């Protein structure tokens with residue numbers, strides 16, 4: 001059982017590191033989690049539909065939302081805006097769930113300033129060669145895009161040291177188990193358990209009287 005307060009789990013990775021597979025494995029294997037659906041100006045890929053992986057909106061709408069202060073964090077990634085709506089966190093709190101965010105290193109840094117107790121996890125492909133193979137295997141991108149993603153990955157991975165955990169994603173199943181273990185261990189931290197400890201202590205105190 002989880003503690004009463006909402007914990008925030010940030011997962012970042014260069015594209016092609018297999019992060020979305022890991023995140024869906026985590027979401028289906030661990031209870032009381034909710035995924036933050038980001039807003040983006042990038043066009044949908046393949047059979048992505050608005051409201052599932054992302055809310056797809058126009059640049060104008062995104063900028064209006066920035067002006068209205070609706071984002072907890074936002075960043076420009078590969079020339080498109082991506083942002084986390086404040087309501088994701090409020091909704092998770094209202095439902096007593098922990099929040100999982102799949103956001104880039106810029107967004108993770110912004111969130112850590114606002115929510116220092118957020119837990120951050122950096123997912124790393126085992127090598128550049130394997131990352132390239134994975135990007136080519138999903139055959140969604142042109143050669144030029146793949147080259148840019150690899151160059152961006154080389155820059156992004158330098159930020160690993162700002163994260164609490166690093167997960168080297170060699171194989172999906174063990175990686176999902178590690179992610180689940182991180183969530184469970186973080187939930188058991190004393191600081192996150194205070195709300196549940198107090199009533200237990202109260203039962204012992206009542207007995208002592």
Ligand code: 5GP
Nearest residue numbers: 015038074075077082083084102103104107
């Ligand atoms: P993709 O377009 O491949 O789905 O995502 C590109 C990058 O944007 C990924 O690194 C992903 O983690 C990041 N991203 C997705 N949503 C958000 C968000 O709400 N905020 C930030 N800062 N990055 C995001």
